[in-house]
Amino acid sequence: MDSVAPPGLSLVTVFSLLACCVQVLAAVLLTHRYGGRSSAEDRWVLLWLFYDVIVHLTLEGPFVYMSLVGTVETSEGPLAELWREYSKADSRWLVSDPTIVSVEILTVVLDSLIGLLLIHAVLKDKYYRHFLQVALSVCELYGGWMTFCPDWLMGSPHLDTSSQLHLWVYLGFFNGLWVLVPVLLLVQSWFCLRSLHMLRMDRDHMSRKNM
Numbered sequence: 001m002d003s004v005a006p007p008g009l010s011l012v013t014v015f016s017l018l019a020c021c022v023q024v025l026a027a028v029l030l031t032h033r034y035g036g037r038s039s040a041e042d043r044w045v046l047l048w049l050f051y052d053v054i055v056h057l058t059l060e061g062p063f064v065y066m067s068l069v070g071t072v073e074t075s076e077g078p079l080a081e082l083w084r085e086y087s088k089a090d091s092r093w094l095v096s097d098p099t100i101v102s103v104e105i106l107t108v109v110l111d112s113l114i115g116l117l118l119i120h121a122v123l124k125d126k127y128y129r130h131f132l133q134v135a136l137s138v139c140e141l142y143g144g145w146m147t148f149c150p151d152w153l154m155g156s157p158h159l160d161t162s163s164q165l166h167l168w169v170y171l172g173f174f175n176g177l178w179v180l181v182p183v184l185l186l187v188q189s190w191f192c193l194r195s196l197h198m199l200r201m202d203r204d205h206m207s208r209k210n211m
Contacts, residue, residue, distance in 0.1 A: 016082045027051035053115040067096040089166035091158045130189040137182035
């Protein structure tokens with residue numbers, strides 16, 4: 001079956017990458033459907049948030065289930081194949097590593113909930129939008145740190161960086177997204193909250209002048 005895949009890539013690899021593309025497409029369609037009246041900047045935020053929640057619920061959710069009832073290694077089905085493919089880069093995902101599963105339970109439950117609430121806050125321009133945005137970004141960054149730091153401290157025995165695909169795509173690109181984008185969202189929240197503070201200061205200053 002691997003003969004139908006491009007040279008150097010297995011059929012499972014191609015399926016896994018196509019599944020990620022489908023998730024991005026779903027996020028684009030949802031952003032177009034619900035974010036049409038938002039600013040260009042907020043549409044990019046919504047695109048990320050939709051993609052983020054989709055990944056948490058459709059990929060990490062099944063991983064948590066498989067890990068609680070057994071392991072990815074002993075599970076069957078397309079999603080189990082996808083996670084077995086990723087575990088070639090990080091073998092902890094294959095055997096229900098307690099640290100990984102603990103982080104993923106919080107990610108699936110807490111981050112997904114905050115993400116959905118944040119989507120609503122962005123679309124409805126709610127006052128608590130940046131509180132949720134900061135909270136979600138910190139959660140994502142902490143989750144990434146707790147995913148990799150324990151293994152780094154042991155000398156990265158479970159990470160396979162011998163393959164360019166594993167190193168730059170599986171480990172670098174897909175995990176790097178959950179570092180880069182949360183940092184950018186934190187920066188955006190910083191400037192938006194700073195602008196609101198400056199606006200309030202200006203109003204207070206004008207009120208004192210008029211007294």
